[in-house]
Amino acid sequence: MxxxxxxxxxxxxxxxxxxxxxxxxxxxxxFDTITEKVVGAEALVRRLKAEKIVMPSEFIPQYEKTGAxxxxxxxxxxxxxxxxxxWKKLKFPLIPISINESRHHLKNKNHINELQKVINKYNVxxxxxxxxxxxxxxxxxxLTAKGAAEAVKKLxxxxxxxxxxxxxxxxxxxxxxxxxxxxxxxxxxKNLDDNKRAQIIIETIVKMCKKLKIKTVAEGIxxxxxxDFLKKIGCxxxxxxxxxxxxxxxxxxxxxxxx
Ligand code: C2E
Ligand code: MG
Ligand code: MG
Numbered sequence: 001m002x003x004x005x006x007x008x009x010x011x012x013x014x015x016x017x018x019x020x021x022x023x024x025x026x027x028x029x030x031f032d033t034i035t036e037k038v039v040g041a042e043a044l045v046r047r048l049k050a051e052k053i054v055m056p057s058e059f060i061p062q063y064e065k066t067g068a069x070x071x072x073x074x075x076x077x078x079x080x081x082x083x084x085x086x087w088k089k090l091k092f093p094l095i096p097i098s099i100n101e102s103r104h105h106l107k108n109k110n111h112i113n114e115l116q117k118v119i120n121k122y123n124v125x126x127x128x129x130x131x132x133x134x135x136x137x138x139x140x141x142x143l144t145a146k147g148a149a150e151a152v153k154k155l156x157x158x159x160x161x162x163x164x165x166x167x168x169x170x171x172x173x174x175x176x177x178x179x180x181x182x183x184x185x186x187x188x189x190k191n192l193d194d195n196k197r198a199q200i201i202i203e204t205i206v207k208m209c210k211k212l213k214i215k216t217v218a219e220g221i222x223x224x225x226x227x228d229f230l231k232k233i234g235c236x237x238x239x240x241x242x243x244x245x246x247x248x249x250x251x252x253x254x255x256x257x258x259x
Pocket of ligand 2: 099100162
């Protein structure tokens with residue numbers, strides 16, 4: 001079967017599963033390093049199959065391969081817009097929610113219009129939506145990524161770079177693309193306590209970002225020791241199991257937003 005036919009099938013199947021509410025969004029809170037208060041969340045998709053939760057690693061690669069992932073990402077964006085609209089109505093504290101943007105959007109010249117179209121449907125401020133591009137996506141085509149980042153920033157979206165440090169020429173990207181937030185990949189924080197070199201690298205990234213006026217998010221923080229280190233070096237935001245795993249929207253609202 002060629003990729004186009006596979007894409008069509010995947011898209012059809014995907015649209016049906018979206019209609020059947022098979023995809024649900026979990027939110028993982030992000031915390032201010034110093035105050036330890038919630039300052040944002042990341043939307044992470046899960047699939048419900050036979051009442052079991054299927055993780056993104058089991059279905060995203062397949063959708064990525066065919067390009068059908070773009071439909072799923074737009075669904076997530078739409079759900080996040082609805083959620084922000086609801087929170088506004090309920091007078092909950094308004095915090096930005098980030099969504100993951102697949103590499104396929106970059107190649108799509110119409111993507112900005114698609115984003116605008118969704119945004120126009122809802123009463124939501126674009127500065128409450130953060131678009132996460134992964135470092136590897138950006139490296140594939142820096143010029144296009146630069147253009148895309150500028151265009152979405154013009155619309156008011158927050159732009160962040162996800163999984164920083166996993167690609168080959170990370171620093172080169174920072175020279176070319178004006179992002180708002182840098183998410184330092186969780187790999188950096190593994191065995192942090194006895195890896196002095198990793199500590200120096202992280203501290204240097206945080207310092208550099210401060211000079212570039214880029215906020216830093218540390219991903220995958222699981223221990224108090226890691227948190228203390230990040231407090232000491234001035235990393236802005238923490239995301240990780242130490243504070244919370246991704247949870248359902250209901251749980252998130254009850255735990256962090258309802259008074
Ligand atoms: P990501 O965007 O880097 O998201 C962070 C992942 O790290 C999440 O995995 C999260 O549950 C996990 N994580 C957070 N804190 C910790 C921690 O302290 N320890 C450990 N071990 N893991 C932690 P998840 O939800 O399984 O998502 C995996 C990846 O799937 C995401 O990585 C993202 O690349 C992709 N993904 C998820 N949802 C979407 C989506 O709607 N669209 C697209 N295109 N990709 C998505
Ligand atoms: Mg992400
Ligand atoms: Mg990440």
